[in-house]
Amino acid sequence: MAANAVLSPTAKRRPISWGNPLTYALALAVAAVSITPVVYVIVGGFRTTPQIVADPAGLPDPWVWDNYSRVLTQSDFWRQVFNSAVVSLGTTIGVVVLGVCAAFVLARYTFRGREVLYTFFTLGLLFPAGAAILPLYLMLRDLNLINSYYAVILPQVAFALPLTIVILRPFLTAIPRELEDAAAIDGTGRLGFLWRILLPLSRPALVTVGILAFVTSWNAFLLPLLVLGDASLHTLPLGVQNFSSQYTSDTAGILAFTSLAMLPALIFFTFAEKQIVGGLQGAVKG
Amino acid sequence: MxxxxxxxxxxxxxxxxxxxxxxxxxxxxxxxxxxxxxxxxxxxxxxxxxxxxxxxxxxxxxxxxxSLFRWRGVGPPTDYVGFDNYVLAFQDPIFIDALRNNAIIVFGSLLIQGPIALGVALLLNRNFRGRTLFRLLAFVPYVLAEVTVGIMWKLLLSDAGTVNAMLESLGLGSLVQAWLADLDIVIWTMLAVLTWKYVGFAIILLLAGLSNVPQELNEAAAIDGASWWQIQRHVTLPLLGPTIRIWMFLSMIGSLQVFDVIWVTSVPAVRSLGASATMATYMVDNGFFARLWGYGNAVAVILFAISFVAAVLFQRFLLRRDIEGAITRRAN
Known part of the structure; x- marks a missing residue:
């Protein structure tokens, strides 16, 4: 059950032991395949382009900080970080607010057409965002939203809603009926119950859907590529792509820029790993 | 529920x-x-x-x-052409290549990622010190943005790039390839990059599934004298069925729409020849960048129809019980 999965991700824990050497050998191999290319990119950013051309697989000799400081001071890096942050936060807030309201109704009201409405939302899981991108662009153009943050935020909210509702609904349903009755006896209406009791209790689920929406939005490429032509609005993925096609000969600079672009995601994931993994688990079991 | x-x-x-x-x-x-x-x-x-x-x-x-118009995107569409755009798409060898490439990516992803992810998930589900760290590292590729992954591999796989240099220095010079430029190889290179990027997703899901397998079952089997392998084969794997099928479903839908990694990693010239095109890159190239809006929208409808039919068939035959609640719940 999704609710249990995220509320108590480690239901049972046996004493941890040192595994056998084979286990470690295999785990190390997996780790190596996963992160060697990433480490290469980060370390490569400390070399100069001539060094890289002379020996693509070598280590920095000497280590140079110039590439990183160049990206951090001269390029549009910070502006793009800011744009990405605005778009991702806007998307996250939109998804969580709209998703909670809809999921609350679907979870705690009984009314004719409820399951139809739920199916209607879950249908969105079958609509690939990629397939709708051309008409979406045309519509945003007609609405005069091209080259604005809204052009990215609104569609991202819309496409994240189905998954959000699928994850949130079981959570909100699982909260005992007795709490709602008690709140009603104390004179709290259903909306007060949502605000004062349900939301605080379902914080883990809210964090999960929020993080999933944030990461998806932070990494998004296709939609921003089409609707954000104005370079001053470019998000980080667009910035990385532009930098690499603009300065093709500056390999060291590209490596540094790419590393810096990876960093937020890596840091974020290290802290939010439980929620991301739990969220995907919840999505599957929802 | x-x-x-x-x-x-x-x-x-x-x-x-x-x-x-x-x-x-x-x-x-x-x-x-x-x-x-x-x-x-x-x-x-x-x-x-x-x-x-x-x-x-x-x-x-x-x-x-x-999609029913010939339309350059300026003013309202007026040049009605019926289903001509659809006919044109299926007559274009580049689009057929894109379809073939999508098929390669769908089945290649399932056949390669599945066994790898299963093996790694079983490994990382064992109890050993440092397991959390190893899990974190195995998820890294999945968390990175598609664009950064694409640019990274583009640099690594270029003709004078690191991969070829390392092959050279290992004495495997005969394996050196034009990974991104050779028209016969590039789609397999793409498949490899996609595998690297997305196998972590399969691992995450399978580990989630494994955490729901009751420990008591494994212990009971162990008491009965079953080896670790026998437990995995006869107890764990059957219980993982639903998780595996849901991963297959998500992987299939993702593979049908794949865009970002291909777009960033592959060279536009190679893509325009069809060697590394997918339906989604073909759609954006023709619809958005070449301004053939009517045609591009026809490709979008084809892409959607294929995804939809694949999803419905998959559900009908494989998924019915697993996500009944999520997608196919009947109104009651």
């Missing part, structure tokens, strides 16, 4: 207060209550419904409408 919802049965499913000879006060109080309930339902769901309809459903409808 949400089908038995005990909330608010006093309101029942009644949508309107019963008319007729009833005690007036009770009836009007109930009517007020019912009305308030409906105000709340409508007020809370309307914003989500509007955004969802406007940005998810309406565009797909428009895609079909635009």
């Amino acid at each position: 949400t089908s038995t919802n005990p909330t608010l049965d006093l309101a029942g499913g009644a949508s309107a207060p019963p008319a007729g000879p009833r005690p007036a006060r009770r009836s009007s109080a109930r009517a007020a209550e019912t009305r308030r309930k409906w105000y709340e339902i409508i007020g809370l769901t309307t914003p989500a419904v509007i955004v969802y309809v406007m940005f998810v459903l309406v565009p797909m409808g428009f895609a079909f409408y635009y």
Whole structure:
């Protein structure tokens, strides 16, 4: 059950032991395949382009900080970080607010057409965002939203809603009926119950859907590529792509820029790993 | 699990207060209550419904409408051509290549990622010190943005790039390839990059599934003298069935729409020859960048139709029980 999965991700824990050497050998191999290319990119950013051309697989000799400081001071890096942050936060807030309201109704009201409405939302899981991108662009153009943050935020909210509702609904349903009755006896209406009791209790689920929406939005490429032509609005993925096609000969600079672009995601994931993994688990079991 | 919802049965499913000879006060109080309930339902769901309809459903409808015109995107479409755009697409060898490439990616991803992910998940599900760290490292590729992954591999796989240099220095010079430029190889290179990027997703899901396998079952099997391998084969794997099928479903849908990694990693010239094109890159190249809006929208409808049919078939035959609650729940 999704609710249990995220509320108590480690239901049972046996004493941890040192595994056998084979286990470690295999785990190390997996780790190596996963992160060697990433480490290469980060370390490569400390070399100069001539060094890289002379020996693509070598280590920095000497280590140079110039590439990183160049990206951090001269390029549009910070502006793009800011744009990405605005778009991702806007998307996250939109998804969580709209998703909670809809999921609350679907979870705690009984009314004719409820399951139809739920199916209607879950249908969105079958609509690939990629397939709708051309008409979406045309519509945003007609609405005069091209080259604005809204052009990215609104569609991202819309496409994240189905998954959000699928994850949130079981959570909100699982909260005992007795709490709602008690709140009603104390004179709290259903909306007060949502605000004062349900939301605080379902914080883990809210964090999960929020993080999933944030990461998806932070990494998004296709939609921003089409609707954000104005370079001053470019998000980080667009910035990385532009930098690499603009300065093709500056390999060291590209490596540094790419590393810096990876960093937020890596840091974020290290802290939010439980929620991301739990969220995907919840999505599957929802 | 949400089908038995005990909330608010006093309101029942009644949508309107019963008319007729009833005690007036009770009836009007109930009517007020019912009305308030409906105000709340409508007020809370309307914003989500509007955004969802406007940005998810309406565009797909428009895609079909635009696809019936020859249209450069300026002014309203007037040059009605019926289904010509669809015919043109299926006559274009580049689009056929894109279809073939999507098929390679769909089946290649399933056949390669599945066994790898299963093996790694079973490994990382064992109890050993440092397991959390190893899990974290195995997920790294999945968390990175598609664009950064694409640029990274583009540099590593270029002709004078690191991969070739390392092959050279290992004495494997005969394996050196033009990974991104050789028309016969590039799609397999793409498949390899996609595998590297997305196998972590399969591992995450499978580990989640494994955490739901009751420890008691494994212990009982161990007491009966089953080896670790026998336990995995006869106890764990069968219980993982639903998780594996859901991963297959998500992987398939993702592979059909794949865009970012291909777009960033592959060279535009190679893509325009079809060698590394997918339906999505073909659609964006033709519709957005070449301004063939009617044609691009026809490709969008084809892409959607293929994804939809694949999803429905998959559900019909493999998934029915697993996500009944999520997608195919019948209204009750």
